[in-house]
Amino acid sequence: MTPLLELSGVNAAYGRIQALSDVSLTVEQGEIVTLIGANGAGKTTTMRVVSGVRPLSGGSITFDGDDISTLRADLRVVRGISQAPEGRGIFPGMTVLENLDMGAYSRRDRKNLPAEMDAVFELFPRLAERRTQVGGTLSGGEQQMLAIGRALMAKPRLLLLDEPSMGLAPQFIAQIFKIISEINRQQGVTVLLVEQNAQQALSRAHRAYVMETGRITRAGTGAELLADPAIKDAYLGVA
Known part of the structure; x- marks a missing residue:
């Protein structure tokens, strides 16, 4: 069966700095x-x-069997890839309703x-309670909810979530991860999640990859990596 998303030998750089080296997942x-990581x-x-x-400097990306390596970002949204970026990236001067509508542009x-x-x-x-409130006046947790909601308005097949728990209070972190599981289970949306809260991420993930200095160094099920002593030592604070 063809994966929904496949990265094969992907390289990417910022000038002379090699950011990704032969990444496959x-x-x-x-x-x-x-x-x-x-x-x-x-x-x-x-x-x-x-x-x-961000353009590739080598390798390829396929989505549902089609090579999208050079496809424009806006056309990837049309194809079904939507992202809630690191830092949320909401429109602070727009209301909640207007932000959500922008997700469906x-x-x-x-x-x-x-x-x-x-x-x-x-x-x-x-x-819903804050639908007419301007996005920039929301709390950090509410802005993260809005960023995810806006991404969902694009009706994605693949939802990219980059550090959804960053800067959030513990009660919001638990809520966000519960909702990510609901989006996957109830709505059938596939999720690629980048997250520093390894405990929460691995406990929710079907599979996981570990990245170090631009390379994939380990892969397995979420449960396998959660139980791995080296992962516990490096990412879970458990020696």
């Missing part, structure tokens, strides 16, 4: 796959090459948008 339809390991660059905002089937916006509000009741 797969994401199967219906999975949650997580990518863990230290700061600067290349996780966010991996997400950027998948979403199309590439959609032609706009008659379904009210029902899908209601589905986002069911996932995130707090956003």
Whole structure:
């Protein structure tokens, strides 16, 4: 069976700095796959090459069997790849409703948008309460909810989530990860997750990859890596 997403020998650079070296990974339809690693390991660059905002310098990316290595970022959204980026990236001067509507800018089937916006509000009741509030006045947790909700409005087949728990209070972290599992299980959306909270990420993931200095160094199921003593020592704070 063809993976939904496949990176084969991907390289990417920032000038003379090699950010990714021969990165290969797969994401199967219906999975949650997580990518863990230290700061600067290349996780966010991996997400950027998948979403199309960072060009490759080698290798290839296929989505549902088609080579998208040189496809523009906006056309990848049309194909079904949507991202909630690191730092959330909401439009701070727009209301919650306007931010969600912007997530659907590439959609032609706009008659379904009210029902899908209601589905986002069911996932995130707090956003429903703040639907007319300007995004920049929301708390960090609420902004993260809005970033994920906006990405869902593109009706993705593959949802890219880059550090969704960054800077959040513990109660929001638990809530965000619970909702990620619900999005995957109830809506059937495949998820590629970059996350420094390895405990939460691995406990939710079907499969996982470890990245170090721009390379994939280990792979396995989420449960396997969660139980690995080396992973516990390096990423879970357990010697």
